Amino acid sequence: MAEALKSKFAQSQLKQLNAALADGRFVSVRKLLHELPPSDTALILESSPVKTRDDLWELLDADFHGDVLEELSEDVRNGIIGKMIPANVVDALEEMDTDDLAETLSSLPDQVLQDILQSMDSQDRLRAEQALSYGEETAGFIMNTDTITLRPDVTVDVVLRYLRLKGDLPENTDTFYVVNRTDNLVGLVPVARLLTAAPEDKVAEVMDEESEAIPVNMPDDEVASLFERYNWLSAPVVDEKHRLVGRITIDDVVDIIREDAEHSMMSMAGLDDEEDTFAPVLKSTKRRSIWLGVNLLTALMAAAVSDLFEATLSQLAVLAILNTIVPSMGGVAGNQTLTLVIRGMALGHVTSSNSRWLISKELAVGFFNGVIWAVLIASVIALWKQDLLLGIIIAFAMMVNMIAAALSGATLPIVMKKLKIDPALAGSVILTTITDVVGIFAFLGTATLFLL
Structure with missing residues (x-):
């Protein structure tokens, strides 16, 4: 509810600012911007196309730059800083808390960062280097040094x-x-x-x-x-x-929790959690193309498995109709397990001491789900196609894929974490590939053995 009210309020302010900009009432725009809290100004900048964002930033007094930069997402903040001269950036960063300073500087390209550090006096440079000395995503990186x-x-x-x-x-x-x-x-x-x-x-x-x-x-x-x-x-x-x-x-911790939640949600789609909604077309296309390319490769792997059974599919067209059922069910079941385990790892519930028990439990869940849905799909296919053997074949494939999905969904996040790979980013794609390959191979392979 609070977020919805905040969003409506920002939309109303944005409409006023856009109308004032369109009419050339720059004094009114400047006044509106300076009446807003920094967090609202940041929200409006993030909600604006790049050209409008640049105009609004130019109308914002330099005294407010630091407070607004603290509130901006990484992608938007870097875009704005990249267009500022280093001396102005230094002035904006001067009053920042240590944790905000570290976050801001660490996300900048190396050349921009070096230009900014060289523009600082010795005292500010020492503070900046100290803030950057701790590794990202550590307590030292997010702490403040303003203690009594x-x-x-x-x-x-x-x-x-x-x-x-x-x-x-x-x-x-x-x-x-x-x-x-x-x-x-x-x-x-x-x-x-x-x-x-x-x-x-x-x-x-x-x-x-x-x-x-x-x-x-x-x-x-x-x-x-x-x-x-x-x-x-x-x-x-x-x-x-x-x-x-x-x-x-606690405000630092709230930021961590929010960022982790956004990271998990965006990573599932192969997107950067700090990606600018209004980023230029070419920039957004480049970022998304990388992940789409990975997904295409995995899809080709599944297609290659189907190609192994081209002769079977050409003789039994009914198999082509039913071929999507088993991989689809396995994918859904596997993603349920994957999401549950990733959440458990994020909350600290899953450790090396209980991971084996969890994998065994998910295997059992996969087995019983496999039995339930195998019996159901076998009954449906046997009645629909008037072919009991075909029903048994798809039931067997369903059982195999549901168990494979459960095993993959439970073990992938654990293995990927040990390999220092983000399971939220890559787990879903790998899991889908496994369930597609296993499902297609189990169904078409069994059909080839018993129907031809």
Whole structure:
């Protein structure tokens, strides 16, 4: 519901902006853009064709560029940055949080990145290089370095006076982190507890000594699982020596969960999860052609199997009519298993300790589904074509393919993950190839043996 309302609101704003642009009312467009939150401005830019997007960006004051760039998807952001001069990009990135800076810079082409780094002063360049030093999809990559640290031997009164002098707190601050003189994390103090503690109490007396810290190299999907499991709002990040290096907040985790969901959905269709909806025709064609080419090769493999039985098909035309049933049923059954296992892996449910049990369970499901649908299809074909043997042949092929589909759907994601291949991206295509080849071979091969 919230997303639908947001979409309608953006559409209304976009209509106003387009009408103002068409009428040449650029002052009105500029005013409308500057009245919007950065997230709404980003949504409007993503919802606009490239020419309109460029016009809107030119009308947006440079002071707002950084905030809007943070909210844009990777493909749209890179397109805009690619048309900016490096000095202007540096100005836009200057106030970015560390995690947003790392994400923005890491997605840029190498030449653009080098141009931007060379345009930075030494302090900003050091901050950028530090942000990029952690691997993508790790805790260090998504963390913020804007943390407030306390010493265990100071009093609550001193801390409160320090906070009043400081003024603003980092965004989403719900906890202060307690470190020793070497910056090792020794505890944490929730803001609520600090505000209600006696002024003369020392931080060591009000802090929680046992604190769950996230290793800087932990994969971001594991970080998201920890936040979900323990209902954290924020968590400290430490290096290999247990020194505090930053923190991760719930808004970062929400981004991870959303990106993972988009990645899984788009990968099933062979698309980039950050692909610009309004990208130029040639760019979109090039990206999609690669995956269509892979799919064509797999389709040719299935056709090659059918070609092995050309003589059989030429003599028994009924087999050509029924030839699509077995592969289709296997494909659907296999994708059900594949989706279930990929989801289980994403949630951390599937591990090396229980994967064998899961494969056995899915094999059993495939067997029983095979029995049910084999009996049903055999009955239908026997009555429809008045041929009991043909019904038995297609039933046997159905059984074989349903079991093959279950085995493939359960094992492919596990094997592909070990090979560091994204199962959401390639699993469906490989599975479909297997069920097509096995289904066609089982059906036409058995028919050749018993009907000719």
